[in-house]
Amino acid sequence: MVQVNEQLEAATEAYLRSLPNLKYPQSLVEKYARIANMIVSLKNDKRRLREYFESLTNDTRGGRQGFQFNVLMDIHNLREAMLGDNTGFVLDDNTKWVS
Numbered sequence: 001m002v003q004v005n006e007q008l009e010a011a012t013e014a015y016l017r018s019l020p021n022l023k024y025p026q027s028l029v030e031k032y033a034r035i036a037n038m039i040v041s042l043k044n045d046k047r048r049l050r051e052y053f054e055s056l057t058n059d060t061r062g063g064r065q066g067f068q069f070n071v072l073m074d075i076h077n078l079r080e081a082m083l084g085d086n087t088g089f090v091l092d093d094n095t096k097w098v099s
Contacts, residue, residue, distance in 0.1 A: 008033040012040040022081040025074035032071065039078060046083065053079045 008029050016036065017024060029036045042049040056075055
């Protein structure tokens with residue numbers, strides 16, 4: 001598994017700022033720099049990147065607290081920008097990743 005820094009890496013910040021039509025994911029990088037670093041580290045492996053986004057937005061282990069809404073929206077917007085889709089999650093009563 002890739003080791004990811006707890007602080008935002010300069011390359012991560014540069015990449016996130018370079019994505020066209022994407023508002024900088026400030027909430028994500030402030031609260032979860034390691035997640036932002038991991039997302040960017042997987043940018044060239046679409047299959048693994050999609051799996052990682054799925055693991056962030058689907059509670060498969062049970063009992064996860066979830067993300068604040070602004071962080072969740074940053075994750076969703078990154079998924080859409082990086083993978084070209086917006087099917088990352090469905091808002092319903094069964095979701096456990098929004099706190």
